[in-house]
Amino acid sequence: MLLELKQIGKTFGGIKALTDVNFTLDEGQILGLIGPNGAGKTTIFNMITGIFAPTTGSITFGRTNLVQMAPHKITGLGIARTFQNIRLFGHMSALENVKVGMHPVTASGFWSSLLRLPGQKREEARVLERALQLLEFVGLAEFADVRSDSLAYGQQRRLEIARALATSPKLLLLDEPAAGMIEAETQDLMELIRKIRDQGTTVLLVEHDMPLVMNLCDKVVCINFGVKIAEGEPSEIQNHPDVIEAYLGKEDE
């Protein structure tokens, strides 16, 4: 088991955003977290990444308890994420955006950078090589020197994924990666997420695009009003009466 959420509760000033949420994620899985708007999905991401601590319960990654741990330490353990809204540095090139993503895992200190010691040059070469590899991996190699704000929308989302992969995470959290994508972009995204899993990164994703979730995920957890209402394989979730009522039924309307 790679990640375990146990009895997670979160209260924001009297409002219960989550109540007793439990689920686990095994290494190599793609887990989909679904539920209507405001159900508590992003709050779960924020707690896993240390943005804020749960009010109750525990989050364990491998053997490490993540509760009360600082976000940069959690990144260091091997958890990376993307956000619902694009957060690229628009004026910087695709390549530079990925290099920025590598910052938490680069070794050079202040003095070696300032004095441009040989170790620093080797580090720069390594960073460049890895950033180019990542661009290649997400299908953006030819856009390395293009400003990120002039890339197509789907490309910008892929670039965000490349940047998140720059820390070589064991677990990647994707918050609505297909939001705003056209069908062809969603298809490419699915391929990419499979490729990410196949090269050894476990994936947890929040997504409203049901065909994507159902096609891609090994397991799906459905949250409604902060409570887990169903968990299982995509086919079970699709036919679960509570899920249909809470979420899929609502979509049909």
Ligand SMILES: Nc1ncnc2c1ncn2[C@@H]1O[C@H](COP(=O)(O)OP(=O)(O)OP(=O)(O)O)[C@@H](O)[C@H]1O
């Ligand atoms: N920092 C915060 N302060 C106060 N309330 C918050 C905070 N973050 C989330 N909430 C509340 O917690 C509940 C769950 O929100 P959350 O953003 O996790 O939902 P979600 O499932 O991600 O929704 P969506 O699909 O719309 O992104 C909502 O009622 C929201 O208003």
